[in-house]
Amino acid sequence: MESQNQSRRHFLKATSATAAAGAAVGLGIGTNVSASQFDHLPALYPPKDRSFLPAGALPPLAFRVFHKLGFGPKPGDIDAFNALGATDDARLNNWLELQLFPTNVDPEVDSRVNGNANFVTLNQTLTQLWTTYELYEGERAYQVRQRPLYEVESLTLTRMLHSQWQLREMLADFWHNHFNVDGRETGVRSTMTQYDRDVVRPFIFGNFRAMLEANARSTAMLFYLDNRVNSTPNPNENYGRELLELHTLGAVENYYGFIPPAQVPNNGDGQPSGYVEEDVLELARLLTGFGVNDGENSAPNTGTFLFRPERHDDGVKTVVGLDIQGTGESELGVVLDHLASHRGTAEFICWKLAVRLIGDSFSASDTLIQQAATVFQDNWQANNQLELVYRTLILSNEFKTRWTDKAKRPVEVVIAAMRAAESSYTFQPRQRTDVVLAADRNGLLNLFNDTGQALFVYEPPTGYPEDRGIWQGAGPLIQSWRAITRFFREDDDDNNLYANVAETTNAMLAPALRTPNDIVDAWLDRIYGFTIPAAKRNAMVGLVAQGADPALEITADTTNTTNNSDYQRRIRGLVELITMSPEFMTR
């Protein structure tokens, strides 16, 4: 089997050489290429249909917890989880109570970021960021204005990879997508540090209503959805629409289109159960004048929030059944109270959280969503509202039993593989030498662009999609795997060393035990902790053995663990196979 595969590839390589020769004339196309040149390739039509879910036993709870609620376990995490109690329920409960209350202690992140000269904006105020980076004019303006974005992107990836507060990082990613902004845009790029630090993260375990208002007043969102310039009498509806459609009630269940507001059916609270176009127009009117100190119309140019009464519509507005008097800036609090306490918002947010944390196939009417929505709604003014909601979702039977109806997204695939390999990598921008304020994005992060999931630069306000159908395609899979192969061997930066999986192997196995069979089993146990079908395991053994007897000591020199030694590359290939296999690609 294996040898057939390889001979096929060798044959293909030969034809590739032919094509390359042709390319000298016609670049691989044209009259010198016959129509049948590619007929030997395997066909993708007709489609192969397979069952929806893989058969087989549920992996151990510890494995599932780290893959669902974090970016995969590091070696040791699963043992630590299992030491937290005598039963799965006790372990999950105790682990969750730790993760729901993250402290400032995060040594694996701090040691990489604190004092790192590539990160300089993380503690700057909004006005510092604005005046230093957004308003910068001069050499390397692009790399100066984008620097806060580059820092937040790298900081976030470094946290995903190394933080002990894995649930916090998973939820930070959720809320960043919920309140998505495109970090490349004017007014967003330079304030990303503040958006992440002051607008999203303080509220992750706290109160949704408070997060919503911080967001509404944030420079990044005011720029991204254009409310900065929203003014009477012809308001632009961009932010108002997304506030209803994406941030609170949600369009999926609660958008009633063009019918008159009076025709929207009432919910159990006696309120309209959703919103219509008229509500979008009314909310857009209410939001007129909510802007930024951007230097326009004699405002100072500090980048902070500014309410402009002269641009505001002072009339009465009716939003989702509530009449709101024209009182100016305080109208925002009134409408956000209304939306944040609405049943539709509770159901929409809880549905989205369940889809992120548990599985794709929920609907708002499911019992668990209704339970969580009641917790959300009953506690809408509580300081620990979201903590209570997470607990309801995570301690549910649905969480404890559902598996494989959710694909990891590319960032989760790549980071989980790096954690499994104990990569010590630090994601960081590159301080430029010509202009002190300027930094370049780490060029390897383009690998994430190719996967279809580069952080903080998704253009539409929806945030990245969840549906496994989107991510289980050729592009995201191949490009995620490509990124893994690249990051595993990365060693050309002073601060980073390749994932030395050869040394890890040597630490696990005495020399006499370093047979392909034992090496594969040791790594499967280390990364999975459960058995997989023999045929898959044997395919991995074949790669490590390279044709030799897999029961005998490996033919490579195990004392040579340099980056490109035969031994290192074989083990690296093995760890790649384990972290790219179907068992590792689901959540």
Place this chain on the structure above:
Amino acid sequence: MSVGRRAFLTGAASFAAAGSAPKLVFAQNASQGGGFNDEVLVYVFLRGGLDGLSLYAPGSGHPDRGHYEGLRTSDSVRLPLLGANAMLPLADGFGLNSAAAPLHDLWTQGDLGFVHATGLPIVNRSHFEAERFIEFGTPGSVELGIPGSRLTPDGWLTRHLNSASNLPPSITLPAVVTESRTTLSFLRSSSVVSLRSPGNFDFNETTSGNLEEQVEDTLQSIYAQDGSDLGAAGELALTALTQVEQIFGDVNNFDYNESLSPADRYPTYVSNNGQTRLHTISDKLITLSRLIKADVGLRLSQVDYGGWDDHTDLGALPEGVNGSSGRYYDRLDVLSRAIQAFWNDMRGLANDPRDFTGRVTMVFQSEFGRRAFNNNDNGTDHGAGNMMMLLGGHVNGGQFHGTWPGLAPDDLQNNADLRTTTDFRQVLGEVMIRRFGNNQFGEIFPNFVNFEPMGTVDGPLIFPDYGTGNEIFTDSFE
């Protein structure tokens, strides 16, 4: 049901009027000669809600010009009659944005046409909802009594490919989206390849030895043994890797473009660090051109060209002209030049004179049009009806199809939008029937039962099969 019944009768009437008795034959390409359909669809989705009234608009002789000027009060969101950026005349009194001059040439040559005021039959001003309903081939939301739309789990092109009965028994690479992720139109297709960057579509081990290929091959054998849909997806991905490696070799799209004669090249730009780069749309269309010319069986493709959500500073004119930011203008300019380059490429170039235009149909669509009037911020908000554009060797170009709804106050939808006069599925459906020979509308367009051929493309008509439960519409014309 009565509405559907009436619409059906209208549809039947136009069949009769056109004198086209339905024939159960499949569209075939004469030059191909076999029994299999070998047409290629390039479905370009202009995401964000393109302002159709800044692409073409009533000109000086058109009765709606006054209304247009009254709605588009901002100088930078109104196409001018005079000056350097005067509209280019089309037909029926309409004129084209000067940024689209290359499209004007294609119109004049008869390969490019427009359909007026298309859209979802149930207007939806949410980007992601409207895109989802369109790409799932459905009419809109369930609340207003049309069942089934939210329950559709896959894309309309997925269902077309699954229901087509006139394709060869085996196709190497039948469907490609030029994006990093699968598009909704192909959701849950087990045949589509998402291919954004063919130049780096493989693993990235160190180059010495053949470990990279061994890992790829071993992983493929692992996925082939996995009985799940994820197993199938991984196997497809790794098969695609092998295909792309072979088809594109070591020549990336930039170098391909450089190898063309300067007049034939796709548009490029100079990046922040001074390097010449392909525009994204150029890169994507080159990928398709190379796949079409490689004869690997490509039938269906989707291309995204987004960024049209111009709530502020839309900029329908060049930067600085009439206070325009130039954003829309520049986007349209790049798109138009890229389309022109692609079509030239399809007609045949010096290095490959084969002409593929007889097999290729391009359809351009956006999720909705924008508000007929501009807002305070020289932008436009979400609206309803929008044009669809078609380009192809069998497109009945140089003319408008469908019905212009008018811009007078009473003509507008919801007092604000260009009224939707043509269900977008009429257009996609006609392309499916006349060019692709697939009449399985019960599969492709659930709950769509009133197909009326408009003559947007030529090719034999087949009466649609509306599927189980809709037999009344499929029995006969009587």
